[in-house]
Ligand SMILES: NC(=O)C1=CN([C@@H]2O[C@H](COP(=O)(O)OP(=O)(O)OC[C@H]3O[C@@H](n4cnc5c(N)ncnc54)[C@H](O)[C@@H]3O)[C@@H](O)[C@H]2O)[C@@H](O)CC1
């Protein structure tokens with residue numbers, strides 16, 4: 001499903017009207033009808049609806065919804081919250097249809113606030129700009145104050161559609177019925193909570209009017225269809241030979257988790273390169289993995305034999321390797337000498353910020369997998385800026401350095417060097433734990449070896465990781481006790497449920 005900025009949504013509407021012959025009032029009728037249909041399915045007939053109608057096309061949707069619910073015998077009070085002269089164009093057309101149907105508009109009194117059980121918020125849509133002006137400022141506060149179920153149309157009134165805005169006041173919806181396509185603010189941390197339970201409603205735009213915004217929200221079906229199948233003749237070479245580099249004397253666990261995740265997600269052969277002192281214990285717990293000692297100074301990796309890169313299908317580096325000086329030279333060597341996809345995570349990202357010019361020179365596929373803080377450090381932005389602008393900041397970094405970016409969070413945003421983006425939303429707060437990222441790195445290493453396109457590889461890898469957590473917490477585990485190592489074991493259920501034919 002495509003994710004749009006407000007201007008892209010307007011462009012779809014414009015194309016539908018100007019190029020594909022749909023009059024604006026017909027689009028509005030279709031939108032309102034589809035939305036009313038979902039409201040009808042969701043709420044029983046004994047609810048008392050209070051529809052708040054604003055002055056733009058969002059209000060126009062409100063008029064259609066109020067009329068259709070009344071046509072169907074629902075108890076609806078409709079209130080136009082702006083003066084008559086503000087209602088124009090398609091919204092005015094539908095206001096007239098509403099009144100000609102014999103339906104009244106009410107004044108918004110204390111009694112109406114108290115009588116309603118469901119408020120339909122059709123006050124402001126994606127056209128909101130700047131701080132709320134009267135009467136919307138008070139109305140938004142009132143909607144949030146009264147104890148009705150709050151249903152927002154398209155977007156909670158007052159909420160920006162796009163990323164970036166820091167200050168706003170908005171309806172805190174319980175349910176939002178989004179028109180046609182999710183907007184960016186559904187995915188940014190400071191705004192997503194306002195949507196409540198969000199559902200996208202298809203309003204039937206002509207398919208040709210829908211242009212590709214190059215931003216996609218992944219659904220389970222996409223993963224199932226796109227996942228590469230293993231040929232019956234699969235051997236370890238066709239599943240991929242991966243190299244993981246990381247771990248320091250005091251941090252053996254990260255590499256062990258990543259290596260285990262890599263083989264559990266289907267790698268043909270995984271080699272783990274780490275400081276020699278860690279190998280006996282790690283090898284004991286992972287008999288399927290090959291181990292290789294690196295050069296070592298003060299308990300951290302200080303050099304790697306570049307021959308070990310030969311014959312590998314992908315390399316992942318940086319987890320648990322520490323931030324001491326010698327690591328930087330190791331990362332520099334890897335950036336220069338790795339001729340296959342190279343994934344950089346964790347402490348590797350710390351070193352990378354001093355090696356951005358080397359990164360820019362690198363020609364082969366490179367993947368960085370930062371969380372918000374690491375992204376902030378890489379780009380020099382504050383964490384607040386990254387949280388508010390995850391789409392554009394990822395996109396800029398990906399384009400500037402020609403890399404794939406996996407910006408990890410409740411909605412992970414995966415960006416290709418050409419700016420194409422996929423949002424993967426599976427997973428839950430049980431994953432917010434040390435070690436989760438290491439497991440993801442192991443999975444992504446395997447995915448990079450098995451998929452033709454890195455963007456697909458990364459999206460599917462994030463899906464496996466997130467779904468594993470979801471399936472586990474739907475069963476024996478909870479978000480409190482879920483461990484990264486459980487997520488590795490949970491991969492079996494994800495493959496069985498979603499991938500296996
Ligand atoms: N053909 C179309 O145009 C369609 C429009 N749709 C609906 O139309 C909406 C967008 O319509 P509009 O572009 O008219 O925009 P809105 O309905 O979001 O709002 C525009 C109105 O809000 C006022 N406003 C903006 N910022 C304000 C602020 N800070 N304080 C107070 N008032 C403010 C403006 O003066 C204007 O009257 C979508 O969200 C969607 O609900 C959908 O029905 C799909 C079809």
Ligand SMILES: [K+]
Nearest residue numbers: 124153155157
């Ligand atoms: K709204």
